[in-house]
Amino acid sequence: MTCEEGWGTHxxxxxxxxxxxxxDEFFTLKKDWASLLQRSDADPLFLSWEWMxxxxxxxxxxxxxxxxxLGVYDxxxxxxxxxxxxxxxxxxxxxxxxxxxxxxxxSSGASGFRTEYLQFICDKDATEQPIEMALSHVEDEVxxxxxxxxxxxxxxxxxxxxxxxxxxxxxxxRDPDVSQTYGIPCGGRFAEYLDNLGKNSRLxxxxxxxxxAKLGKVTRTRVDHTNFEQTLDELSDFHQDRWQAHxxxxxxxxxxxxxxxxxxxxVSGVKVFLDTTMIGCTFDLLCGDRCYNFQSGFLxxxxxxxxxxxxxxxxxxxxxxxxxxxxxxxxxxGEGKNSDYKARLASPGRRFESIELIGSPVLRYVxxxxxRVTQVLSRRTSRVTRRETKxxxxxxxxxxxxxxxxxxx
Numbered sequence: 006m007t008c009e010e011g012w013g014t015h016x017x018x019x020x021x022x023x024x025x026x027x028x029d030e031f032f033t034l035k036k037d038w039a040s041l042l043q044r045s046d047a048d049p050l051f052l053s054w055e056w057m058x059x060x061x062x063x064x065x066x067x068x069x070x071x072x073x074x075l076g077v078y079d080x081x082x083x084x085x086x087x088x089x090x091x092x093x094x095x096x097x098x099x100x101x102x103x104x105x106x107x108x109x110x111x112s113s114g115a116s117g118f119r120t121e122y123l124q125f126i127c128d129k130d131a132t133e134q135p136i137e138m139a140l141s142h143v144e145d146e147v148x149x150x151x152x153x154x155x156x157x158x159x160x161x162x163x164x165x166x167x168x169x170x171x172x173x174x175x176x177x178x179r180d181p182d183v184s185q186t187y188g189i190p191c192g193g194r195f196a197e198y199l200d201n202l203g204k205n206s207r208l209x210x211x212x213x214x215x216x217x218a219k220l221g222k223v224t225r226t227r228v229d230h231t232n233f234e235q236t237l238d239e240l241s242d243f244h245q246d247r248w249q250a251h252x253x254x255x256x257x258x259x260x261x262x263x264x265x266x267x268x269x270x271x272v273s274g275v276k277v278f279l280d281t282t283m284i285g286c287t288f289d290l291l292c293g294d295r296c297y298n299f300q301s302g303f304l305x306x307x308x309x310x311x312x313x314x315x316x317x318x319x320x321x322x323x324x325x326x327x328x329x330x331x332x333x334x335x336x337x338x339g340e341g342k343n344s345d346y347k348a349r350l351a352s353p354g355r356r357f358e359s360i361e362l363i364g365s366p367v368l369r370y371v372x373x374x375x376x377r378v379t380q381v382l383s384r385r386t387s388r389v390t391r392r393e394t395k396x397x398x399x400x401x402x403x404x405x406x407x408x409x410x411x412x413x414x
Contacts (some may be wrong), residue, residue, distance in 0.1 A: 021084075021135060023142050026074040028066070031058060034076075037083045041126055046161075048122035050292040055269035057088050057108045057118070063260045064117050065108065069093040073105060075142060077135035085135030086126040091149065091284065100367065102150040106142060110155040117260050118299055121186070121337055122355065123154065124161035136166045144174070150365035152176075156184065156338070157358040167360060176362040177369040177378060184338035186354035187347040191296075192333055197327035206349045209312040210319040216310060221280040225320055228288060230265055230273030234258045236274065236288055243285075243302025264290070273328075275320045285317030294332040296325050315346060322350070 018105030026034060038054035049054060061072070070090055077085035088108040095101050104112055117333040127138050143152065157164050171178050189198065199207055217223055228236045237254040244252045264270045273289040273296060285303030289296050300320070303313040338348045338357060363369050 020041075020079065021138055022078045022368075024076045024078065024090040024370070025142075026072070026076060028379050030074065031061070031074055034074075038086065038126075041083050041086060041128060044128045044130075044180065046129055047124060047126045048141050049295065050270070050290065050297060050336040051109065051120050051122050052088070052124070052126050053269060053292075055264055055267040059260060059263040059267065060109045060117065061090070063256060063263065064111065064115060065090055073143070074108070075139045077138050079131070079135075084128040084131045085139060087136075087139040087143075088126070089143070091147070093228040096371075100371070102365065102368065103148060105147065105149045105152045107154060107156075109210065111190050112153055112155075115256060117257055119156070119339070121156045121184075121357065122158055123156045123357075124158045124163040127162060133162050133166050136163055140166060140170055144170075150363070150368055152364070155182075155359040159356045159358055160283070164358070167261075167362075170364050171360070175361075176364060177373060178363070179361045179372060181358040181360050184340045184355070184359075187336045187351035188354045189322060189325070189334040189336070191325045191328075191331050191352045194327075195323050198322070198326065203349065206315075209315040210322075210350065212317070213311050213316055216308065217279065217316065222278075222309060224278045224280070226276045228272060228276060228286065230272045231262060233272045233274075235287070236286060237261075237300075239276075239283065239286060239289060240300050240302040242311075243304070247302070247305070255258055261290075272322075275324050276316070277317050277320055277332075287317065289321070291330065294330060295335055296331045296333070296336060297335045299337075309317075315350075318350065319347075339396075393410055 016154060035054045035058070042049065042053060045052075068071075070092055071090050073086040073087075073089040076083055077087075089105055090108055092106055092111060093101065094104065095112055098213065106112060107120070107123045110121070127135060143149065147385065154163075154167060170176075190199065199211055202210065214345050217263070231276045234286065237258055241252050241254050244250075259338050261270075261272065265272065267385070269292065271291040273291045274287040275283055276286040282304075284307050285296060285301070288300040291297075301321075302312065307313045322334060325331045334351075336351050340347070340381060363372055
């Protein structure tokens with residue numbers, strides 16, 4: 006089915022109909038999209054029309070991108086949306102591939118902020134049938150080599166149907182990338198939150214403020230729509246120093262501005278200063294009663310006893326507790342450079358898997374060969390590591406026996 010053909014009836018049922026929307030129809034879908042989102046359990050930010058539509062215009066819609074936005078209707082009511090597109094790219098410059106991906110994600114190239122909590126947007130009262138219909142349409146009507154669904158919520162009906170499809174259709178599937186989200190409920194008091202932390206976490210998150218105050222005057226300012234562009238520039242500087250790589254947030258600024266103009270989000274966050282030097286900041290977006298932490302940055306060398314990043318997060322968390330609009334501070338997925346700090350500061354949330362279903366015979370061969378080589382090398386590395394560990398253990402044991410004998414003499 007092409008965009009111009011519009012409506013089509015699927016063979017499985019005469020009760021549901023599927024429609025593939027054109028880029029022009031994407032714009033006019035805003036009201037129906039918002040209504041369906043309210044009737045679903047999909048994420049209110051990442052799966053909003055505003056996020057997906059603006060992402061498509063900032064990061065998608067190029068010559069190699071083809072919109073694959075599918076809607077399933079029960080009579081005249083929209084009951085499911087599959088926010089997809091097709092990205093045509095090359096692997097190693099010689100294999101051209103057509104990848105079906107979620108809007109908001111890209112397997113290669115710039116894609117902006119990480120889009121998380123992905124799934125098809127479905128009416129909570131609907132069965133899995135609309136999801137099956139949308140995926141069957143992709144299988145039957147859309148030429149593709151790979152279906153790549155990044156950050157798919159594992160507790161969603163979409164995940165269940167995709168797994169069943171993979172097993173029944175016999176696709177080659179690669180080991181999925183797994184991610185865990187973390188968040189902090191902010192309905193209580195900040196003091197209660199601190200009481201529930203471990204001793205060391207509480208020390209680094211809050212109690213070290215006393216030491217910081219001894220080093221100079223500590224002040225805080227808010228991040229909002231008037232200074233977010235400057236804040237992203239400052240974060241770029243922090244990240245370039247930390248990761249030793251050029252990092253630009255120019256397209257992120259444009260994307261956030263479009264979200265603000267769409268009244269989809271409010272910009273939030275904190276900046277922490279020691280005297281006149283900014284030692285850290287966070288960049289957050291507020292959507293409904295949920296505050297999403299997208300970026301943070303900080304100086305490493307403030308004091309050897311101070312974990313600056315954790316301390317800055319303490320101010321950000323306290324700010325969320327003091328804001329009556331915020332019920333949940335979402336730290337989302339991802340780990341720190343040196344430690345999984347989110348697991349120490351927050352509770353586990355939803356879990357994601359990034360799934361690849363390989364349909365192309367050529368890619369099935371290439372990826373299966375690559376994965377087998379990786380597995381063999383991994384096993385060999387494990388055997389070498391175990392062998393070296395045993396040798397070190399034996400050597401240390403022999404050395405300890407020799408030391409003991411010498412002492413006995």
